[in-house]
Amino acid sequence: MDKTEFWQIIESAKAAAQGDQEIQEQAIINSLEKLEPEQIVEFECLLRECLLEADHFNIMAAQRIIDGYVSDDTYLYFRCWLIGQGEAVFTNALQNADTLASVVVDPYQDFEALLYVATAAFEKRTGKAEDDTTFPRAVASERGLDYDLGSETKGEDWTDNQLPKMLPKLWKKFGAA
Template identity: 30%
Template sequence: MEAHLIYTSRFSNKFWKISVAKTSFAIIYGRIGTDGTVRVKDFSSPEACKKEAHRLIQSKLKKGYRPHVTAQHEIKESSMTEAHFWQLIDDCKSHGDDALEHVEWLVSRLSEKSVTDIISFDSFLNEHYFKSYTSDLWAAAYIAKGGCSDDGFDYFRAWMLYLGKDAYYEAIADPQSLLPYLKGLKKQEEMPQLEELLSVASDAYEKKTGNDFDDYIKLYDQLMQEDYSVPDIDLDWDEDDEESLRKMFPELWEAFGENPLGT
């Protein structure tokens, strides 16, 4: 359920939009052409949520709001594009001495943007993050680390995104392209993991609004309405079959099979 209303007069030019999903709704309101202000409210049941949403819509209509019908009356759209997403990933590496400082800068930079930009950044991150959930990449992570749990693979894929667009797409096509980066970590005695990148957007949202992670997730679900549930994949390798792993990625095995990262 969704309603997008506008109110225009000689002295006012406003919008009001409500998006309902299950037991909560999100409202965005403000002057037309701006990002607006966002509010999220929870209810005890879907019925109670819909009832209150309907009451609010009727109240707005009685005050003179009308359904949005023309393209010129739009909430300001997010300026976050995929190109801008990757540019921010690249830019963060110029601010700080290590990955954690780079992530801190990214949180700070994002918090200066609109809420819709923050959420759009997270949407791009989630899209690429789930695209990297593949059997081949998990095998590569397993070889490099000498083992890789579910959580370990999550943080490995976050590290992959941190490497940047070109490295990310090359790794999707051929996991052995990660070899130079992994060797670099070996010299620095570090691991291919960056859990902190996964919460950049929610941290930026909290820094900007003062609202917590739960509020952010509700708002994200309301506005994006995406289904990024973890897909089921069949691993086409056996962790106990070293020979099959060696054949899959001989270069990675030569570098880390007997001497994985962290040892």
């Protein structure tokens, strides 16, 4: 699986879901379980690459403005949500996080379930019920694709008083409250 296939699965599921994350989650699982186990593993690895790519202080600042706070979990789930929006939204946000002002309607955007779709599909495809070293999460961790431990947030850190000028569109929409 390459990035084009990865984004096709994400975007097809998003289109089918029409804003319902449970449907989007199930659509991704349904797409993945038709693939070979190795491809499901590659999906997990590409997902983790995207999570690491989006680990940037500008994305964190956007989440801070939108939600009013940032924690380790909410930041991770926000990046999952960002990936779930598709390649264009993801890429645009990485180039300029303020573009999210035209995408985000409500605060507290997260898509935690995206973290588990490859495992669910792998279990269905292989019939394995217990995690072992062949599971997508284990393989990705073995390859060093760990979004929890040791990953370093890119870019420059910020303070709250910098946010209005840093991301003015998001600040106008969410931060002024």
